[in-house]
Amino acid sequence: MNLIPMTVQGAERLREELQRLKTEDRPRIIQAIAEAREHGDLKENAEYHAAREQQGFCEGRIQEIEAKLGAAQVIDITKIPNQGKVIFGATVTLYNTSTDKEVVYRIVGDDEADIKQQLISVNSPLARALIGKMVDDSARVVTPTGEVEYEVVQVEYL
Incomplete structure (x- = not known):
């Protein structure tokens, strides 16, 4: 199972x-x-x-x-020591290099995902690109409108 x-x-x-x-x-x-x-x-x-x-x-x-x-x-993400690495449950602040805007997302399970509340599924393309990244790393995500590059600004285990 x-x-x-x-x-x-x-x-x-x-x-x-x-x-x-x-x-x-x-x-x-x-x-x-x-x-x-x-x-x-x-x-x-x-x-x-x-x-x-x-x-x-x-x-x-x-x-x-x-x-x-x-x-x-x-x-329970709060019980894991924060080493600056993006993992399941982490709250990630990203800098979109093409729009010069920061966004904050939390990586959650499929059933919890709600983009309006900045909760993205661990199986989403963005989350898959972010998992394992560290602060100051870049992640490229292919979207329907083209490729978007994000820089990891902050990783929190809340």
């Missing part, structure tokens, strides 16, 4: 979602199914079919989260 790298925060968010699904959403859906059954004929009962569909999505998501947490390799 392949382990899925995940930050401590990402694992915690999945646990919170799993808890919510099991303690809030599942009972609400079961109640909705029971109420819809009371309306009679199930063949033409739209509320019943909608509630059953919700139940399927909810149970599927519960299984998906449990599988991910079961295969998770939770990495």
Whole structure:
């Protein structure tokens, strides 16, 4: 079984979602199914079919989260000595040499990635180019608009 790298925060968010699904959403859906059954004929009962569909999505998501947490390799970056090297979980400040702008990204697991929050997947082209680099190293990334060069300005293990 392949382990899925995940930050401590990402694992915690999945646990919170799993808890919510099991303690809030599942009972609400079961109640909705029971109420819809009371309306009679199930063949033409739209509320019943909608509630059953919700139940399927909810149970599927519960299984998906449990599988991910079961295969998770939770990495606590704060327990690793910072040697200035870009690794999974690191927060990296980059200087884009073509735009003269600095950007900050955190390298996280696939399920945690959210570019709007500056969280990039460890499997993204940028993260793959950065892994193993040190402060002051350059990384070239091929993008749809061409090649972009970044310089590693700072590496933090937060």
